[in-house]
Amino acid sequence: MSENLLNLVNTIRERKNKDKDKSYTSSLLSGGLSKCIDKMEEEFGELKEALNDKSNEVHEAADTNLSSISHTRSSQH
Numbered sequence: 173m174s175e176n177l178l179n180l181v182n183t184i185r186e187r188k189n190k191d192k193d194k195s196y197t198s199s200l201l202s203g204g205l206s207k208c209i210d211k212m213e214e215e216f217g218e219l220k221e222a223l224n225d226k227s228n229e230v231h232e233a234a235d236t237n238l239s240s241i242s243h244t245r246s247s248q249h
Contacts, residue, residue, distance in 0.1 A: 177241070184242050197242060208243040215239045 187197035200211055215236045222232040 180238075180241060201242065205243075208239070212236070212239045212243070 184197060187195045188201050190198045192199045192202050200207060215232070215238075219229075219232040219236045222228045
């Protein structure tokens with residue numbers, strides 16, 4: 173895994189343990205699998221729209237990947 177992705181995973185893991193009222197990441201991850209899936213579906217919908225509109229594709233792709241990484245990598249360890 174690249175250094176940037178490792179840094180991202182470490183940041184997500186750190187935020188997972190923060191106060192849910194002060195960290196969106198902590199709030200999302202504490203909501204369990206269902207909340208994470210809802211977020212991934214939302215981001216995927218935005219990516220589909222961006223690809224169809226040929227607008228903002230890179231940003232939406234990054235958001236989709238971040239949502240996936242947030243759940244899958246933070247749940248390990």
